[in-house]
Amino acid sequence: MTNRVRHFDVIIVGAGPAGTSCALALKDSNLNILLVYKESFPRDKICGDAIGGRSIKSLDKFAPELIEELRSFGKKEFISTTRFFIDNQKPFNLYWKNESYCIKRFDFDALLLKYAIKNVRTLTFKANFKIDYVVKECDKILVGNKSANTYYSANIVVAADGSQSFLAKQLIDLQLDPFNYSAGVRAYYSNIDGTLPNQTEVHIYRNNMPGYLWIFPLGNNTTNVGFGMLSSEISKRKINLRKSLTQIISQNPQLKERFHSAKIEGDVKGFGLALGSRKVKLYGNNFLLIGDAASLIDPKSGDGISNAIESGLISASTIINAHKIKDFSKESLKQYKTDLYKKIGSELLISTIIFRIATYLPFLIRIVPSLMRNKWIRELASRV
Ligand SMILES: Cc1cc2nc3c(=O)[nH]c(=O)nc-3n(C[C@H](O)[C@H](O)[C@H](O)COP(=O)(O)OP(=O)(O)OC[C@H]3O[C@@H](n4cnc5c(N)ncnc54)[C@H](O)[C@@H]3O)c2cc1C
Numbered sequence: 001m002t003n004r005v006r007h008f009d010v011i012i013v014g015a016g017p018a019g020t021s022c023a024l025a026l027k028d029s030n031l032n033i034l035l036v037y038k039e040s041f042p043r044d045k046i047c048g049d050a051i052g053g054r055s056i057k058s059l060d061k062f063a064p065e066l067i068e069e070l071r072s073f074g075k076k077e078f079i080s081t082t083r084f085f086i087d088n089q090k091p092f093n094l095y096w097k098n099e100s101y102c103i104k105r106f107d108f109d110a111l112l113l114k115y116a117i118k119n120v121r122t123l124t125f126k127a128n129f130k131i132d133y134v135v136k137e138c139d140k141i142l143v144g145n146k147s148a149n150t151y152y153s154a155n156i157v158v159a160a161d162g163s164q165s166f167l168a169k170q171l172i173d174l175q176l177d178p179f180n181y182s183a184g185v186r187a188y189y190s191n192i193d194g195t196l197p198n199q200t201e202v203h204i205y206r207n208n209m210p211g212y213l214w215i216f217p218l219g220n221n222t223t224n225v226g227f228g229m230l231s232s233e234i235s236k237r238k239i240n241l242r243k244s245l246t247q248i249i250s251q252n253p254q255l256k257e258r259f260h261s262a263k264i265e266g267d268v269k270g271f272g273l274a275l276g277s278r279k280v281k282l283y284g285n286n287f288l289l290i291g292d293a294a295s296l297i298d299p300k301s302g303d304g305i306s307n308a309i310e311s312g313l314i315s316a317s318t319i320i321n322a323h324k325i326k327d328f329s330k331e332s333l334k335q336y337k338t339d340l341y342k343k344i345g346s347e348l349l350i351s352t353i354i355f356r357i358a359t360y361l362p363f364l365i366r367i368v369p370s371l372m373r374n375k376w377i378r379e380l381a382s383r384v
Helices: 018-025 055-061 066-072 105-119 166-172 229-235 241-251 251-256 305-325 330-360 362-371 375-381
Strands: 007-013 033-036 076-088 092-102 123-124 133-136 142-143 151-160 181-190 199-204 211-217 222-230 263-274 287-289
Touching: 007 018, 007 055, 007 142, 018 033, 018 055, 018 105, 018 305, 033 151, 055 066, 055 092, 066 105, 076 362, 105 123, 133 166, 151 166, 151 305, 166 287, 181 229, 181 241, 211 241, 222 241, 241 251, 241 263, 287 305, 287 330, 287 362, 305 330, 330 362
Parallel strands: 007 033, 007 151, 033 123, 076 199, 151 287
Antiparallel strands: 076 092, 133 142, 142 151, 181 222, 181 263, 199 211, 211 222
């Protein structure tokens, strides 16, 4: 290590929704922040592109102008309904109470980042810089890229580097657990018949549980179509997700008909989802884990953006407080875990129970359409 090491108050690794939200919420803190990102922006991110109501609501509190910008952004679809198709039974709808959108992550993440760079005065953004070196020192953490021979240190390092987090492996020795990890593939299609404006679709088949196929409209005759499943089941049943996606579409009579004139735009691409059905260590001396790096994806739905944003925003108040009292120890940073679970803990627990039932008792999925005829259950399920 030959270069001089520049010191920051906070280094955030990863500029997805978690890292960028954390930077945004540090706007008035006056802290010196470095946000590093391994690629250049804007970039594609493999996702279903559904931005749930809680994401919009939380961001609206911190950055109302950003949400205004999103509302007037052309290439997106406002979502009010999800139509569920379960094992070829009569479909049912859930109507969402909060403002939700489908928008390509290429656009959403870029809007978020552009807003943070413009509004967080003390933020330095460094793209095309992949962190491959992390060392804990007594009162700080050092991160860097070995081949660039460039290193930075910080009082607090925030791991926001996603589902295959390098930092989580180094800092808390987090290993991938196939019982709490899913894989998903997605493709963009045009010309699918029968997609309705403002409506996403979820198709669940008992043979493919725990998992589902989604059809999410993005406006302008473009649709995000994908299929995801629990990793342990994928290995047990030797499933090829890319093949399964096209097989489900070609074998289901209704879908086959609807995809008759559809055209795939680009490749079918896949990535992993670190599910919040297991609790991982969220903090330690001089570091915090947020978003997918902290395994916070809702296990029943695969919605990870909401908890990524929530954890980013909540982590910022712990970071600000730790700097006020000049204490970056794990005892001081524990507040993040307390605040985060207060906000999302009970919902994650309920989702985990539903997800475990779907894993071990998949036949119960058949009773869901009947349950949804009950107004109270339907109301409960449509809360977000
Ligand atoms: C197929 C699929 C479909 C999904 N569909 C949905 C959906 O419809 N709705 C939803 O809410 N969620 C969905 N999710 C989950 C959602 O994508 C994630 O929960 C969300 O992106 C988490 O945000 P994040 O900021 O924690 O991580 P990310 O968005 O993954 O951002 C982390 C960033 O850090 C960068 N990075 C990684 N390593 C390094 C490094 N060493 N150095 C520097 N930078 C690094 C990465 O390039 C990455 O872009 C889906 C996930 C998958 C895989």
